Amino acid sequence: MRHQSAGRWGGIIILGVVWWFNPGAAGAWARHDLITPPILEGLDWLDQYEQIPVTPYRYRDDTLNPKFKVVYANPEAESAFPGGDRFVWYDLDSGRKYGFRGAPLGGVTSARRILTEYSNEPDWGMDKGLSVSWSQGFMAGSQGFRHMYYPAFTFHLPYPFFPQGISPERAAHFLDYARQAYLQHDLYWCFRFLARALHYVQDIGQPYHTYQTSIRFIVLSRPIAGTTQATKNYHFAYESFVAYRLAAEAAGKAPLTPHYYSLALTDGVRRPVDSAADLIKSVARENSCHVGKTFKSSVRFLGEKFHSAQEVRLLQKEAERLLRVKSPARKEFDQQVRRALQLTGSAAGSFLEYARQTLLEQPPQVPPK
Numbered sequence: 001m002r003h004q005s006a007g008r009w010g011g012i013i014i015l016g017v018v019w020w021f022n023p024g025a026a027g028a029w030a031r032h033d034l035i036t037p038p039i040l041e042g043l044d045w046l047d048q049y050e051q052i053p054v055t056p057y058r059y060r061d062d063t064l065n066p067k068f069k070v071v072y073a074n075p076e077a078e079s080a081f082p083g084g085d086r087f088v089w090y091d092l093d094s095g096r097k098y099g100f101r102g103a104p105l106g107g108v109t110s111a112r113r114i115l116t117e118y119s120n121e122p123d124w125g126m127d128k129g130l131s132v133s134w135s136q137g138f139m140a141g142s143q144g145f146r147h148m149y150y151p152a153f154t155f156h157l158p159y160p161f162f163p164q165g166i167s168p169e170r171a172a173h174f175l176d177y178a179r180q181a182y183l184q185h186d187l188y189w190c191f192r193f194l195a196r197a198l199h200y201v202q203d204i205g206q207p208y209h210t211y212q213t214s215i216r217f218i219v220l221s222r223p224i225a226g227t228t229q230a231t232k233n234y235h236f237a238y239e240s241f242v243a244y245r246l247a248a249e250a251a252g253k254a255p256l257t258p259h260y261y262s263l264a265l266t267d268g269v270r271r272p273v274d275s276a277a278d279l280i281k282s283v284a285r286e287n288s289c290h291v292g293k294t295f296k297s298s299v300r301f302l303g304e305k306f307h308s309a310q311e312v313r314l315l316q317k318e319a320e321r322l323l324r325v326k327s328p329a330r331k332e333f334d335q336q337v338r339r340a341l342q343l344t345g346s347a348a349g350s351f352l353e354y355a356r357q358t359l360l361e362q363p364p365q366v367p368p369k
């Protein structure tokens with residue numbers, strides 16, 4: 001037993017070092033615009049915000065990448081997704097904003113649309129390419145450092161057992177901006193900032209965002225680069241499959257169980273919320289307790305081919321085949337995904353309720369200048 005456990009810790013330490021040398025693109029749920037609508041379904045109070053004028057951005061936020069540009073409408077919304085055999089939703093760096101139409105300045109939109117479309121916005125480059133912490137190299141760069149959170153008393157490098165990542169702070173940051181906008185009667189930006197905050201809350205429902213890595217992904221022949229690549233392969237294949245399945249469900253094209261994943265998003269119980277940051281911390285802790293089963297079921301269902309030192313993406317053809325597979329591995333994988341989506345829905349719904357009670361139900365005022 002002792003020998004085994006020493007090997008295990010050794011493996012984990014190697015993997016931590018691996019992460020340091022190989023910061024890659026940070027993931028997220030691949031399509032927040034598909035995750036958000038089922039969560040909003042039960043929130044009837046949003047119905048009163050049907051006609052919101054689109055207003056210009058008049059805020060200052062020095063925490064964003066200076067190259068990040070505020071976008072109101074997507075000129076490419078109608079164009080087809082890039083074709084070929086690339087699984088497009090995997091690629092957060094493509095610059096394409098899948099599922100995003102937006103509304104032009106001076107136009108009118110609704111709270112539901114703002115929350116849905118802009119729950120993707122923090123993945124559009126605002127958190128990339130920054131130097132925010134020495135330890136961001138262990139979390140795939142500044143975006144990963146801001147979108148993930150490893151809870152206290154879990155093992156990760158460089159600071160094992162200490163909390164790592166600042167997604168709790170990022171959610172709180174944008175909730176503060178939402179309050180600022182609300183006080184100025186700027187409902188458009190109030191909801192857009194809420195959508196940004198919602199992104200960080202949702203991201204923490206993705207199990208791969210709450211645990212650094214696993215000995216399951218070690219590639220013995222190339223322990224450093226290979227293991228890092230295998231971990232990324234599973235991380236992105238997991239997100240891609242979930243997005244693919246949610247897209248199929250939204251289009252009414254999912255076989256076998258038509259709304260199996262999207263319904264999980266509406267199942268979550270309301271959690272007590274004292275602050276956005278504490279909510280994220282408690283969700284991360286809960287998720288990290290189940291992450292081993294997620295890793296295991298990813299390998300069994302998605303297949304061994306991702307356990308590779310080479311980049312292996314989940315291609316559309318393969319995702320299509322997996323949609324129709326019936327097997328014990330499928331059942332186990334679905335159970336883990338639904339658990340994560342339930343947690344995501346519960347956290348996001350609770351966050352929005354908290355925002356309603358602490359912010360939107362308060363009378364707006366113009367702050368003294």
Ligand SMILES: [Zn+2]
Pocket residue numbers: 027028029122123147199203
């Ligand atoms: Zn993200």
